Amino acid sequence: MTARIGVVTFPGSLDDRDTQRAIRLAGAEPVALWHKDKDLKQVDAVVLPGGFSYGDYLRAGAISRFSPVMDTVIEQAKAGLPVLGICNGFQILTEAHLLPGGMLGNDHLHFICRDQKLRVENAETAWTGDYRAGQEIHIPLKNMDGRYVADAYTLDKLEAEGRVVFRYLDFNPNGSLRDIAGITNEAGNVVGLMPHPEHAVEPLIGTGRTDGLPFFTSILKKLVNA
């Protein structure tokens, strides 16, 4: 058996088809979900892809967070459904308060696109099981509003509970506090990160690395073995 992983398309989503491709390459079945439908088509996990949903107007992710599909995603995520938010998806997850903190404009005020070095801090989440804790990987990063912020109490709590999943290495590309690139919720089923693993799944494409593929094999193994 395989797993069915939903990818939500919001108006302005850009990496939805790329994410579907990554899911397929990992051996799972991608299922397209539409922002106006509450129905998740009985998928086993959901990815909120990157892009500029609603043009990032108001705040990145702020309008999508109120779409019908998110009502179901929020409800089921709280009940344990694995959810991954990539870039704009991460922004939507913080706006929906499924993950703590918020995202702001990069401290240097420019869009930035680069091959980013990361350290995997937590290999226990639903989406990181195929990595080793401490592993260093390269994942493309591209964003305008990638600066992760939260108050000191929240940051300390995230650190103490091992909920910082990825940290930027060598270079902090956006001014994120404590070099945080990705975090998880208390249960470890919801993960959000700014870099784009779906753009590092094929040897010839993009940076030519495949460091992003384990995201999708991790969730597949978890679901199939469950």
Added chain:
Amino acid sequence: MARVVVDVMLKPEILDPQGQAVQRALPRLGFEGISDVRQGKRFELEVDGPVDEAALARIRDLAESFLANTVIEDFTVRVDEVAEAAK
């Protein structure tokens, strides 16, 4: 019709690089004596009917849940007196 203004500002402790960029430009433009600049957003809501306490309460809810992200932003709600007076 009345206008209600919602001002949204980053919380004081959150870095505001756009505000800082403006502030850094001030000496170059010959403006001295401005020690800090913070940039925010202003929403102008044209409200049908009277702006009573109930209407303002609804707008505060809207601001808190949607116009501002209270994890990182503060907001204020006020009736635009000038627009009121001009009518």
Added chain:
Amino acid sequence: MSRTPLDTVEHAAATPDVELPWAELGLKKDEYERVVEILGRRPTGAELAMYSVMWSEHCSYKSSKVHLRQFGEKAPQSDALLVGIGENAGVVDVGQGYAVTFKVESHNHPSYVEPYQGAATGVGGIVRDIIAMGARPVAVVDPLRFGAADHPDTKRVLPGVVAGIGGYGNCLGLPNIGGEVVFDACYQGNPLVNAGAIGVMRHEDIHLAKASGAGNKVILYGARTGGDGIGGASILASETFDDAKPSKRPAVQVGDPFQEKLLIECTLEAFKEKLVVGIQDLGAAGLSCATSELASNGSGGMRVTLDDVPLRDSTLSPEEILMSESQERMCAVVEPEKVDRFLEICEKWDVIATVIGEVTDGDRLEIFWHGEKIVDVDPRTVAHDGPVYERPYARPDWQDALQADDANKLPRPETSEELKDQVLKLVASPNQASKKWVTQQYDHFVQGNTVLAQPEDSGMIRIDEATGLGVAIATDGNGRYAKLDPYTGAQLALAEAYRNVATTGAKPLAVSDCLNFGSPEDPAVMWQFAEAVRGLADGCRELGTPVTGGNVSLYNQTGEAAIHPTPVVAVLGVIDDVARRTPVAFQEEGQLIYLLGDTREEFGGSAWSQVVHDHLGGLPPAVDLERERLLAEILISASRDGMIDSAHDLSDGGLVQAVVESALLGGIGARLVVPDGLDAFTFLLSESAGRAIVAVPRSEEIRFTDMCGARGLPATRIGVVDGDTVEIQGEFSLTLEELRKAHEETIPALLA
């Protein structure tokens, strides 16, 4: 507010003596008289608005048309060309049932006025051209030219332009895979912001801008119409209304990339369900252009009710609605029984769509306002029968003196130390320095098909996941060469773009161009233009790559000072399997570096002459297109058969620039030996055309040199990939760290 009667067709016929402000709208007296002659009466205000904007230089190509004809007349026989010049963009067959459309356009002047929005809407416009052909846009490229790098205004214009391209293109989800950034004082006040886009479709999905089938509906969809960019039309408006209202009429058009993204998705979905008979995007001249083009290319006429156009500003007059250049709008012709489904798809994507008219069985374009007819014209006379000028042209009297000022006679470095200093200065100069500060503001990963992106020689996109079929695109131009000799300069731009496609392993197929020049009313500029077009048309014929379309931008000048003539050429190529692509970066220590082609003493217009002597004179490098074709064949064969692991074209900055780039990108150095018969200076810095360097694995050396020998291409072994320095034996050595610092710190330092 009192209002004079609406200027209807009937009213115009009854009031022949009413004077209309044709001069303020940019028409010449004889052009206005021609309009009167065509109509057999004076035009209405709305008709005048349409003729004036459609007969402008920008829309009618009236100064350039007589020269541009050569692109058709001299076009080489090419089976690859599916749609040629005249449509929104040309279409090329790339095999396996796929067709590719591509085009480059200018958005120069708006980008000087408001860099962010000017550049952003430039991207928006070219992308709509691509969608209008039925294709899904897959990549964009941006050839950019600015004033001197250290000029304060460059610091205003460049960051704004780059942020605008990024802000718009990134939001559309289009990878930005190529382009150029060039600085030259001649572009001060006239930056060149050219934008190119590529789209992919199946052969059967090609769509054209034509309205056929009486009864078919004309649907306007996308953004509401506002007062953007209506310029002169407000003069007409102020005649209609007592209070002039220019303050409400923004000169700057603001782009909404989110709206455009929805427009792309909704249009592609409508194509997929075969709901569209004809389609046109609304760009320059807005509805005037879209309605007259659609009607004149189809078999019937068209009737439009202007009251049905959704407005952002309810005070707009009919003339203004016709001329508005509000962004993110398109016009589709749809059969009546498919209208509901079309509107449903628009609704799904939250795109406003309105039926504004229908195709008629007559041959007139009729436009109504408040039930009255305000336009009644033969659409061909608006869209295609504009004036054509044979502008006088003459070789400028300064051309001889410029060419006599020979760059080969400039003082050359006398010691190895001096040569080293000049090389270091060259790789750090703004034009030769790394443009990472710019390109990292563009998304080049989105869509997950980017095989190569800048700073590679050409951008490359996979278009079929199963077979690995891909396309490559390169854009090049060199205004300095073209100033010295516009005919040769245009061919050098073509040759470089052609070569850049071939170095990545793709076969060049077709050409698009963006011709940026000064005022056509100056005979010297007109001569440059005529020569450049002639050079490009001749070159395309010789290389077998037809021009599929393009764009002309004139009046790029401030007072008497025109920009360098700057033909920018885009070459599109195809590669059967992107797995065989050749990157610029050195891959492995020990691989042998070969120089392909002949090196002569050619320094006219060179980067060296600019950086070291601030000099522009002499003749540009000679062009040998037969050699370019041979070089390309060798590069493509070597890539296909796995004989080379990296390749880099030699152009501005010469061999040393190319080696430094390959070394820095690969993180591995090189040891070079000056070949017999050349001095170190010429070897490193000459800009002879028709050359490339390749890195050959030792196991492939004999096979590779045998192939070059058999085909008659000079191939000289000049060194080896090795170590962490670039060393020129017997001359000097520079560490990669020094080179990286010099190469990468310049642009951030200038713009921070």
